[in-house]
Amino acid sequence: MSRIAVTNLTKVYGDDTIALDDVSFEIDEGEFVIVLGVSGSGKSTLLRCLSSLTSPTEGTIEIDGDEVTQTHDDIAMIFQQHNIIGQMTAYSNALSGSLSRSDFVESVFQLQDSAEKYRALEALETVGLLEEAQSKARNMSGGQQQRVGIARALVQEPRVMLADEPVASLDPGSSQQVMQYLLEASVDRDLTTMISLHEVNLARKFGERFIGLRDGKKVFDGYSEDFTIDIIDEIYGDIDIDGIVAEDGADTNETETGKRATKGGSAV
Amino acid sequence: MAVEPGRNWQRYDTRDRIKRLAIAVLAAATVLSSWLWLDLDLQYVASSPPELLDLAVRMYPPEWAYAPDIVMPLIETIHIAVVGTILAVVLSIPVAFLAARNTTPNRVTYAVGKLIVTVSRSVHTIIWAMLFVVMFGPGAFAGMVAIGVRSIGFVGKLLGEEIEEIAFDQVEAIDATGASTFQVLLYGVIPQIKPALVGISVYRWDINVRGATILGVVGAGGIGVQLFDAVDAFQWSTVALILIAILGIVLLSETVSARARAMVR
Numbered sequence: 001m002s003r004i005a006v007t008n009l010t011k012v013y014g015d016d017t018i019a020l021d022d023v024s025f026e027i028d029e030g031e032f033v034i035v036l037g038v039s040g041s042g043k044s045t046l047l048r049c050l051s052s053l054t055s056p057t058e059g060t061i062e063i064d065g066d067e068v069t070q071t072h073d074d075i076a077m078i079f080q081q082h083n084i085i086g087q088m089t090a091y092s093n094a095l096s097g098s099l100s101r102s103d104f105v106e107s108v109f110q111l112q113d114s115a116e117k118y119r120a121l122e123a124l125e126t127v128g129l130l131e132e133a134q135s136k137a138r139n140m141s142g143g144q145q146q147r148v149g150i151a152r153a154l155v156q157e158p159r160v161m162l163a164d165e166p167v168a169s170l171d172p173g174s175s176q177q178v179m180q181y182l183l184e185a186s187v188d189r190d191l192t193t194m195i196s197l198h199e200v201n202l203a204r205k206f207g208e209r210f211i212g213l214r215d216g217k218k219v220f221d222g223y224s225e226d227f228t229i230d231i232i233d234e235i236y237g238d239i240d241i242d243g244i245v246a247e248d249g250a251d252t253n254e255t256e257t258g259k260r261a262t263k264g265g266s267a268v
Numbered sequence: 269m270a271v272e273p274g275r276n277w278q279r280y281d282t283r284d285r286i287k288r289l290a291i292a293v294l295a296a297a298t299v300l301s302s303w304l305w306l307d308l309d310l311q312y313v314a315s316s317p318p319e320l321l322d323l324a325v326r327m328y329p330p331e332w333a334y335a336p337d338i339v340m341p342l343i344e345t346i347h348i349a350v351v352g353t354i355l356a357v358v359l360s361i362p363v364a365f366l367a368a369r370n371t372t373p374n375r376v377t378y379a380v381g382k383l384i385v386t387v388s389r390s391v392h393t394i395i396w397a398m399l400f401v402v403m404f405g406p407g408a409f410a411g412m413v414a415i416g417v418r419s420i421g422f423v424g425k426l427l428g429e430e431i432e433e434i435a436f437d438q439v440e441a442i443d444a445t446g447a448s449t450f451q452v453l454l455y456g457v458i459p460q461i462k463p464a465l466v467g468i469s470v471y472r473w474d475i476n477v478r479g480a481t482i483l484g485v486v487g488a489g490g491i492g493v494q495l496f497d498a499v500d501a502f503q504w505s506t507v508a509l510i511l512i513a514i515l516g517i518v519l520l521s522e523t524v525s526a527r528a529r530a531m532v533r
Contacts, residue, residue, distance in 0.1 A: 051444050073446035083441035087459040096455050100446035107451050149441075156445055
């Protein structure tokens with residue numbers, strides 16, 4: 001059974017804005033999938049539907065065979081603008097990932113049991129922010145805030161981790177760092193992970209499997225060995241990709257995820 | 269477009285000048301008609317300086333020996349303001365969520381929230397106090413309830429506007445963790461409005477300290493009872509002492525309020 005099964009997913013905004021058009025795919029447990037496409041191609045809508053923050057117009061989403069219709073702690077979401085609570089500390093933000101397991105009193109007074117508190121500290125350590133646990137989130141850099149967002153997601157103990165353009169607002173150095181933390185968290189915890197990106201080089205470096213969207217339609221679904229310049233052309237259309245694909249990386253399949261056991265698969 | 273030398277540039281065209289003149293004439297006519305309707309007699313204005321001087325002479329020196337008798341009423345005044353404000357803040361939080369477009373469940377609840385805010389704000393504290401003195405009898409309890417009820421609208425309105433300004437992305441992020449609606453409010457909304465909540469509450473407490481000083485005029489407790497008793501008995505030196513005491517606690521509350529609001533900004 002696939003961990004994620006998306007079947008004929010369609011999302012129409014208003015009367016005629018088709019954000020997703022009959023998209024179907026399956027993702028196995030522990031896969032690290034990158035969703036690519038230009039702005040408006042449907043990447044964010046796809047991830048928002050998967051996390052139930054947006055309701056699809058048609059189609060179904062199943063996680064481990066169960067249809068997903070509302071937000072759930074099994075599915076963690078990391079956002080482009082971090083969306084952490086600036087007025088709270090990094091630790092409190094991380095701990096908020098345990099809310100679905102907390103009762104009324106625990107929520108109000110932050111009296112979660114020691115296992116949850118340890119989990120929050122461990123998650124902050126995973127993203128290299130244990131020393132910053134008591135820092136106000138709003139005083140942290142963009143990269144650090146995104147790492148707090150990852151920690152919050154990890155405290156959820158999800159089966160699926162989704163990240164919607166997690167590095168879009170970060171500088172190149174912070175982008176690499178955040179992607180590395182996402183990859184390590186995914187590998188260490190065997191999380192099924194989907195990340196939307198529009199930076200092809202970053203995608204090629206960290207990606208194992210790629211799903212390409214264009215105008216809401218799935219135009220590619222395959223593994224790194226099939227992710228060629230022609231495929232990138234198909235995803236990005238008329239956009240000049242010379243500037244967004246590094247020449248020395250364009251024809252290589254060497255990736256960060258290649259260092260872990262490569263799964264079989266074929267392009268569709 | 270080049271600037272032509274010698275061309276007469278004007279800030280307003282003819283239509284704007286007529287409109288501005290009409291507004292000025294309307295404003296002047298409003299003030300004049302109000303003055304005429306009130307039929308104000310200016311003869312007392314002319315005699316007011318000697319009257320004021322006479323009052324000042326009668327008030328001086330203040331009756332310092334009366335000071336021990338106003339300590340408890342002063343403390344009661346502050347307590348009326350503190351408890352009334354706390355009551356108002358607690359009750360105004362749900363009202364604010366109802367009166368904010370982005371958190372109210374539906375149009376009916378929005379209307380209910382706005383109605384509570386409007387009713388509370390449109391009736392003066394003294395009038396609320398008169399009603400509650402009839403309901404609960406004279407004393408500090410009626411004054412405290414009056415202060416609280418009057419403040420619900422003030423705090424609820426400002427807090428509701430603050431809720432409408434929150435970043436909804438943060439709320440959505442907490443929702444995405446699988447948290448309940450209450451937990452989403454607690455972690456997604458409350459931290460964002462907390463600085464405003466503290467600032468508004470302290471500011472309202474400051475207003476309520478001033479408001480509580482005159483509740484005594486309708487028998488609703490506080491230092492106002494002593495003040496109006498002294499006025500009725502023409503004990504002007506005692507009145508002077510009470511006014512100095514009121515000035516003292518108002519200055520104290522304003523200082524505390526300003527510092528507390530600066531801390532949470």
